[in-house]
Amino acid sequence: MSTEQASVLRHKLLRWWQVHGRHGIPWKRAAQGVLPKGGEELNPYPTWVAEVMLQQTQLQVVLPYWQRWMVRFPTLQSLAGADEQEVLLLWQGLGYYSRARRLHQGAQQLVEREDSVWPRDLEGWLALPGIGPSTAGSILSSAFDLPFPILDGNVKRVLSRLIASPQPPVRNSKALWQLSAELLDPEQPRSFNQALMDLGATVCTPKTPSCQHCPWSDQCAAYASGDPAAYPVKEAPRELPFQVIGVGVVLNDAGEVLIDQRLNEGLLGGLWEFPGGKQESGEAIEATICRELQEELAIEVEVGEELISLDHAYSHKRLRFVVHLCQWRAGEPQPLASQQVRWVKPQQLSDYPFPAANARIIAALLARLHPEEGTDAA
Ligand code: SF4
Structure with missing residues (x-):
């Protein structure tokens, strides 16, 4: 020019x-x-x-x-x-x-x-x-x-x-x-x-x-x-990988819920989340949740009904979170794949930074635990 x-x-x-x-x-x-x-x-x-x-x-x-x-x-x-x-x-x-x-x-x-x-x-x-x-x-x-x-x-x-x-x-x-x-x-x-x-x-x-x-x-x-x-001329669109994530909202006998803090590295590092992981090919989602919680936290749970299912798109992948309520049965939770784990009262969840996708999980949990308060989980 x-x-x-x-x-x-x-x-x-x-x-x-x-x-x-x-x-x-x-x-x-x-x-x-x-x-x-x-x-x-x-x-x-x-x-x-x-x-x-x-x-x-x-x-x-x-x-x-x-x-x-x-x-x-x-x-x-x-x-x-x-x-x-x-x-x-x-x-x-x-x-x-x-x-x-x-x-x-x-x-x-x-x-x-x-x-x-x-x-x-x-x-x-x-x-x-x-x-x-x-x-x-x-x-x-x-x-x-x-x-x-x-x-x-x-x-x-x-x-x-x-x-x-x-x-x-x-x-x-x-x-x-x-x-x-x-x-x-x-x-x-x-x-x-x-x-x-x-x-x-x-x-x-x-x-x-x-x-x-x-x-x-x-x-x-x-x-x-x-x-x-x-203009600008675009790159040919690429298909984003898709994964299903089984998530456990684990409650203990005191009514507390289990959360873990992600490692600092990588996407969403340092944030808190409900534990879970990728569904393997041919695996039922309940089995995914049991396996992931055993592998990542060394606990045994009884997987209950589905709480919510939601899709979330990142720039490089699409995820579907299938979230089930779980009852803790055995094992002291260990942070095997996270920084730390914590049992917290459901009302205290807002004190912890969560990824955006988890806000709807928290809303669904509070609505399930306290339906009389009319929390909109949708
Ligand atoms: S710079 Fe953008 S808005 Fe301005 S004439 Fe060109 S295309 Fe149109």
């Missing part, structure tokens, strides 16, 4: 953004010039939290989480000193829990630094857990007004359309990074990157881009093609 073309696009985008940008977002006040330029007084902590929450999650979903977070952990020090369980509990429902754990670990790393200064270069941010080049660029430009390009999902879509890229963004990352850097306004990187993200979020939307309201429509190759929604 020529310097002149980049300059025209920049100018058009920033003029559009002055009128149509999403200026009400709390952590974007810095981008509107409310906070002083130069950065000495700036505190990138609110931006950092927001940027990590926004990875794979929409702004409208993030906003209430961010607001609650900033009340509970208003400073870097308050987050660094927090208990991980409380961090996960506050994140509950946002998904991709490793983001919360890495944010927590990053805060601890930063407060342990001898110089106590926020990083102002790419390397400094990339050294923190869970921070990739786009999140780092976004924090640096948004919090410090430094000229670093970004390439999040919205920006990939907008730029792929601008040039009508014949390749899916994942295969064209180098060229898209280069384009983002060429377009970036060196005088106003904070405003430019915010404008680019806002254009993607409000005008150049995934399914039906509003090209008639777009400041780039005269230069956009996808629009010129007559079918802008055909």
Whole structure:
């Protein structure tokens, strides 16, 4: 792209953004010039939290989480000193829990630094857990007004359309990074990157881009093609693996329910769950639950009626959870495949961070135990 073309696009985008940008977002006040330029007084902590929450999650979903977070952990020090369980509990429902754990670990790393200064270069941010080049660029430009390009999902879509890229963004990352850097306004990187993200979020939307309201429509190759929604070009869809998971909600004679805490590694690490595991080929679900509870907790149970069955799709697999009520019969529960196990009163389950799929299991259990309270388990 020529310097002149980049300059025209920049100018058009920033003029559009002055009128149509999403200026009400709390952590974007810095981008509107409310906070002083130069950065000495700036505190990138609110931006950092927001940027990590926004990875794979929409702004409208993030906003209430961010607001609650900033009340509970208003400073870097308050987050660094927090208990991980409380961090996960506050994140509950946002998904991709490793983001919360890495944010927590990053805060601890930063407060342990001898110089106590926020990083102002790419390397400094990339050294923190869970921070990739786009999140780092976004924090640096948004919090410090430094000229670093970004390439999040919205920006990939907008730029792929601008040039009508014949390749899916994942295969064209180098060229898209280069384009983002060429377009970036060196005088106003904070405003430019915010404008680019806002254009993607409000005008150049995934399914039906509003090209008639777009400041780039005269230069956009996808629009010129007559079918802008055909871009970005998609990868051929792949069939997601499907698994059935047998889950036991195990009660003891005291009416307590057994939960275990997942290992820290992997998807949903550190969260609590009801024990269970994959159904093997040809196995009855009751047998799956008995086997898994024996293998993972060294207990014997009597499998009772089905409590609930629910489907849940992750980005890489689809799961069906078939959940049965169980009565504990023998064996002291051992954390053979988890960090710890615990018997808790059903009313105490809300004190523990669970994956989203488990919320319906808890609701079904409470409705079964206390039908007179009218809990809706559906
Ligand atoms: S003209 Fe349409 S497709 Fe092109 S950038 Fe604008 S909204 Fe997106």
